[in-house]
Amino acid sequence: MNFEARYEVVVTGGGIAGVAAALQAARSGKKTVLVEKTVLLGGLATTGLVYIYLPLCDGNGHQVTFGICEELIRLSLKYGPGEIPASWKTGSDLTEVKRYRCIFSPAAFMLALDEVLEEAGVDIWLDSLVCGVEKDAENHLTGIIIENKSGRGMIHGSRFIDASGDCEVARRGGAPCSASENFLSVWALQYHKDAAALSPGVGMYVGGCSAGGDPLDAETIARRGLSESDLKIEPGISGRKVTDFVLNGRRLLREHYRRAHEERGFDRNNLYALKLPAMAQFRKVYCIDGAYILQPGENQKCFEDSIGMVGDWRKAGPVWEIPYRTLYPKDGPLGLLAAGRCTSACGDAWEITRVIPTAAMTGQVAGLAAAMSLDAGVDPSGLDVQNLRRELRNLGFKLHLPEAGLEYA
Numbered sequence: 411m412n413f414e415a416r417y418e419v420v421v422t423g424g425g426i427a428g429v430a431a432a433l434q435a436a437r438s439g440k441k442t443v444l445v446e447k448t449v450l451l452g453g454l455a456t457t458g459l460v461y462i463y464l465p466l467c468d469g470n471g472h473q474v475t476f477g478i479c480e481e482l483i484r485l486s487l488k489y490g491p492g493e494i495p496a497s498w499k500t501g502s503d504l505t506e507v508k509r510y511r512c513i514f515s516p517a518a519f520m521l522a523l524d525e526v527l528e529e530a531g532v533d534i535w536l537d538s539l540v541c542g543v544e545k546d547a548e549n550h551l552t553g554i555i556i557e558n559k560s561g562r563g564m565i566h567g568s569r570f571i572d573a574s575g576d577c578e579v580a581r582r583g584g585a586p587c588s589a590s591e592n593f594l595s596v597w598a599l600q601y602h603k604d605a606a607a608l609s610p611g612v613g614m615y616v617g618g619c620s621a622g623g624d625p626l627d628a629e630t631i632a633r634r635g636l637s638e639s640d641l642k643i644e645p646g647i648s649g650r651k652v653t654d655f656v657l658n659g660r661r662l663l664r665e666h667y668r669r670a671h672e673e674r675g676f677d678r679n680n681l682y683a684l685k686l687p688a689m690a691q692f693r694k695v696y697c698i699d700g701a702y703i704l705q706p707g708e709n710q711k712c713f714e715d716s717i718g719m720v721g722d723w724r725k726a727g728p729v730w731e732i733p734y735r736t737l738y739p740k741d742g743p744l745g746l747l748a749a750g751r752c753t754s755a756c757g758d759a760w761e762i763t764r765v766i767p768t769a770a771m772t773g774q775v776a777g778l779a780a781a782m783s784l785d786a787g788v789d790p791s792g793l794d795v796q797n798l799r800r801e802l803r804n805l806g807f808k809l810h811l812p813e814a815g816l817e818y819a
């Protein structure tokens with residue numbers, strides 16, 4: 411090893427889940443490090459150009475998600491344009507004006523994320539790739555191995571939060587994980603001559619360019635230089651798969667602009683790609699097999715160990731309580747918590763846990779559970795969940811549907 415360092419809480423991945431986890435662990439008084447392989451914070455939400463902060467409400471005027479999730483939605487607008495529509499309180503549909511959500515500038519959000527983490531005293535390590543873990547004989551995680559410009563180093567810690575988006579730490583640590591299939595799609599920021607009209611209040615860019623999410627006929631697939639297997643990506647991941655996914659996405663984009671210029675009356679001066687995603691835009695890759703796996707259809711259901719609630723970003727009505735048991739693996743390693751896309755869910759339930767508000771919420775809870783389990787001298791899996799829930803309520807969380815004026819099924 412070329413270098414080493416020691417922290418109490420070690421967070422892998424500076425996406426929304428990792429940011430929330432590190433913020434909470436540091437605010438709980440723990441010496442905290444956030445390790446990120448790129449030089450930018452926010453993960454898919456910013457470097458991945460996913461700039462829609464999905465709703466904190468149920469679509470019927472009830473806010474269900476609180477805490478750092480709410481702090482971050484406001485920070486996403488601190489240095490950039492956009493508004494949270496006041497009309498979400500009277501809403502009852504999916505449109506932007508009727509839900510507690512917003513569109514933000516990825517760059518502006520990144521500036522605010524650096525600032526809030528530094529204010530909280532989080533030690534940020536950028537351009538540092540987590541590439542291994544260390545465990546002791548009793549299956550406790552004791553360190554992560556990182557590579558950066560200083561060479562290869564060891565970061566020792568007592569609690570580890572996997573917010574890598576694809577269970578990098580959990581898998582290397584031997585935790586059982588589940589994989590999901592994906593489909594080829596790509597979002598990019600683009601200049602469009604009618605940007606201001608198409609995106610009022612934001613103006614400087616027009617949404618993303620999505621190409622390939624819809625079913626394509628065989629002729630179109632061939633014209634884009636792709637095959638069926640390029641569009642539907644089998645579960646699991648490899649270095650080759652990431653590269654193919656990214657290159658095929660860019661192939662779709664080239665085709666998108668070619669067609670827009672040749673067939674839809676645009677030219678390269680009034681419609682063009684402004685920024686490409688710097689992360690592979692897989693939606694779901696790996697999540698841990700937790701002590702509990704959240705199942706499809708488990709909305710409007712009471713969990714005794716609920717650590718917060720999230721709405722369904724696709725439709726008004728469904729609200730999910732998230733059990734604490736989805737944040738730690740059912741069979742070790744010890745000392746590990748998962749956050750964001752890495753928390754335990756399957757099928758349609760993973761659609762709910764993989765998005766920005768849930769990432770912020772589970773990240774904050776993982777940060778708090780890491781700190782509290784350290785103080786209590788127990789593994790996160792042995793933490794008294796009622797104490798954790800009490801602290802969450804002190805932080806402004808509502809944990810069960812009736813607290814938000816909602817009923818169980």
Ligand SMILES: Cc1cc2nc3c(=O)[nH]c(=O)nc-3n(C[C@H](O)[C@H](O)[C@H](O)COP(=O)(O)OP(=O)(O)OC[C@H]3O[C@@H](n4cnc5c(N)ncnc54)[C@H](O)[C@@H]3O)c2cc1C
Pocket residue numbers: 422423424425426427428445446447448451452453454455460461462463464538539540541573574575576578595596597690691692693749750751752764765766767769
């Ligand atoms: C095409 C697409 C559209 C989407 N649309 C929306 C939307 O409109 N709204 C919404 O709310 N959500 C949307 N999502 C989902 C959402 O953006 C993400 O799932 C969410 O932001 C995940 O946050 P996260 O923190 O769990 O993970 P990530 O954002 O994946 O963050 C993981 C971080 O870990 C870092 N990392 C990974 N491996 C390592 C390593 N080995 N060492 C160090 N660092 C590492 C990564 O660089 C990254 O910064 C979309 C996703 C996709 C793909």
